[in-house]
Amino acid sequence: MTTPTTPCAATTCTRTLLDTELTTGQTLCSPCVDVMGVWLRELPLQVTVLKGSRQRETTGARTGGRTVHRTAPLPGRADVLNLLGPAAWTDHITDPHGDARADQHGQLPIAGVLIPWIRIITEERRWNPPVSLAPEDLALWLAQPKPLAWASRRPWSGDMRDELHALMRTVRSTTSLRPRRRPVPQPCPRCEDLELVATDHQLYVECNACQGLFTREELALAARITAAALDAGAA
Numbered sequence: 001m002t003t004p005t006t007p008c009a010a011t012t013c014t015r016t017l018l019d020t021e022l023t024t025g026q027t028l029c030s031p032c033v034d035v036m037g038v039w040l041r042e043l044p045l046q047v048t049v050l051k052g053s054r055q056r057e058t059t060g061a062r063t064g065g066r067t068v069h070r071t072a073p074l075p076g077r078a079d080v081l082n083l084l085g086p087a088a089w090t091d092h093i094t095d096p097h098g099d100a101r102a103d104q105h106g107q108l109p110i111a112g113v114l115i116p117w118i119r120i121i122t123e124e125r126r127w128n129p130p131v132s133l134a135p136e137d138l139a140l141w142l143a144q145p146k147p148l149a150w151a152s153r154r155p156w157s158g159d160m161r162d163e164l165h166a167l168m169r170t171v172r173s174t175t176s177l178r179p180r181r182r183p184v185p186q187p188c189p190r191c192e193d194l195e196l197v198a199t200d201h202q203l204y205v206e207c208n209a210c211q212g213l214f215t216r217e218e219l220a221l222a223a224r225i226t227a228a229a230l231d232a233g234a235a
């Protein structure tokens, strides 16, 4: 029984689309859509921490007393300022998944990553844009169910997911603030490695080995199948 499968549009995802996802016209699997919402809702908190670490350095320099040593900027501060940097609504006039952005080196500000996707959505859907171009407002706008659901049916949804994925890795490593993760003591249903991790606020359990994403139901089913196989072997 072989049925043609459609892979999820995200290069960082190994799932194939379910019939229910194909029926709604999704190009991105539901776990990927869900995780984008998790990331976007986490961003305002990350922005607060980034602003705090920028603040600490400024305060430290001002209260340094009369002996002020001129030193090189603290490592990492440039990263923080860069991530918090402003981006204009019209900075990227090209298609966000076009070649223009591939030429860019270095990390874009959070706003610079989010704005092109929001622009595409607001322009094509004629929805009201975010209240401001502050990174937290941009993130919360994009985290709304309607923009996310619409984006997940576009041919570029995989690029958006992959870009947000890369952004979150940079942001989390800059702030050292990561959602709590705990191992799930069960072999991965796909690759059988013991690398499953559950992450706070995330509906899906992820495999660190094969990057697979699984619902609790899928894991429960896999556990029952494993148990049944063991029983059969023992009999």
Ligand SMILES: [Zn+2]
Residues within 6 Å of the ligand: 008, 009, 010, 013, 014, 015, 028, 029, 030, 031, 032
């Ligand atoms: Zn996916």
Ligand SMILES: [Zn+2]
Residues within 6 Å of the ligand: 188, 189, 190, 191, 192, 193, 207, 208, 209, 210, 211, 212
């Ligand atoms: Zn796996």
